[in-house]
Amino acid sequence: MTPSLSLLSRAHIPDGIVFQSLQEELVLLNLHTGIYFGLNEVGARIWQLIQTHRQAPLQRVLDALVKEYDVRPERCTDDLLELIARLEENRLLEINH
Numbered sequence: 001m002t003p004s005l006s007l008l009s010r011a012h013i014p015d016g017i018v019f020q021s022l023q024e025e026l027v028l029l030n031l032h033t034g035i036y037f038g039l040n041e042v043g044a045r046i047w048q049l050i051q052t053h054r055q056a057p058l059q060r061v062l063d064a065l066v067k068e069y070d071v072r073p074e075r076c077t078d079d080l081l082e083l084i085a086r087l088e089e090n091r092l093l094e095i096n097h
Contacts, residue, residue: 005081005088007059010096011050017092019047028092035090042069043083050093058084 016031026044029036039047045068049061062080066073087093 005085005095005097007062007077007081008057008097009084010055010057011061011084011087012055012094012096013050014091014094028087030091033091035092037087037090037092046080046083055096 017028018031019026019028021044024041024044026039026047027036028039028047042065046061046065049064053060053064058080062073062076065071065076065080069076084093084095088095
């Protein structure tokens, strides 16, 4: 059984992932699979926080987002974990549970 994604999980950007800012958005590309993914302003901020808090629990990313944006922690948790799961599914992030 695969462990569940949680705020204790740690996200890592694997080799072969490139990204480029385009105005307020960020475009990610997996050079190995050819999969690309666009992130809006908040998604781009999450990506930056993952880079900044390397291998830190996702709780640190959530804490920063709640401080920066007018959002309830519960809603932010759901949105954060959903985005992280999608990035993992598309092999743009690796997760240590």
